[in-house]
Amino acid sequence: MIASNPLLLARASLVLLVAMVPTVVGAAPAYVTDQLRLGFHRAPDTSDNPFRMLQSGEKVEVLERNRFYARVRASDGVEGWVKAGFLMNDRPAVLRVAEVEAKESELDAELQRIAEERESNSQQIASLQSKVDDATGRLQTVQDENLRLQQENEAYQERFSIPSVPITWTLGGALFTLVAGFLLGLLWVDHRSRKRHGGIRVY
Missing domain, CATH: 2.30.30.40 (SH3 Domains)
Structure with a gap:
């Protein structure tokens, strides 16, 4: 039909030429x-x-x-x-998939690094906690020992404490005892002498 119609053939040729330009x-x-x-x-x-x-x-x-x-x-x-x-x-999807996979791999590596850092920090915290617990235990032992020594010291002080007496009182008591003993001795001698001599005091 197009071949028998010169006008349609010309139009079709023009469209083809435009498409090819x-x-x-x-x-x-x-x-x-x-x-x-x-x-x-x-x-x-x-x-x-x-x-x-x-x-x-x-x-x-x-x-x-x-x-x-x-x-x-x-x-x-x-x-x-x-x-x-x-x-x-x-x-295209192949590039987007590759980019997503690369990003996923990068995130996996980042998560792995964070997990390793967290594990390292956890180990450090555990080590520090162990040292703190050890120091706390040793401090408690020292405090208990100090308390025990204080109690023993107080017990010794109570056991061996001697009342404090002024030296003047001690000397006065000794002098009084000496004088009293001398006077008692004189009275006893006088009593024996009078008894021996019929009640007459002989000096």
Whole structure:
């Protein structure tokens, strides 16, 4: 039908030509879609054999693009053509998964480090607590021994304490005893003498 209608044939040819005309764009980032090895070609229509393969998730810069094909620059600076339908603006899942896994690995390492530090701190705290308990026990022993010695000292003081008597009282008592004994001796001698001489005191 199109072949028999020159007007429709002209319109279809125009649409095809517009689709094939490259659109020059600024160097915009793009990514190869997931689960794909995309052929990198030198021919704008990718009709030749690819000279290398782009891996899924590989980042490229789009230099120009039409509906079907795009000229891109790889990360190493090499330029070529690829099928535009296999490029995407957002990072593919393979990159996001890799980033998440890397972050997870980093967090695991951080958690492991924190756990090790916590274990080390716990051991240090346990060691310090043991030293505190030991010092507390030794202090209690010293306090108990000190109390025992104080009690023994008080007991000895009570047992051997002698009332304090002034020296003058001691000397006075001795002198009184001596005089009293002398007088008693005189009275006894006088009594014996009078008894012997019939009651007459003889001196």
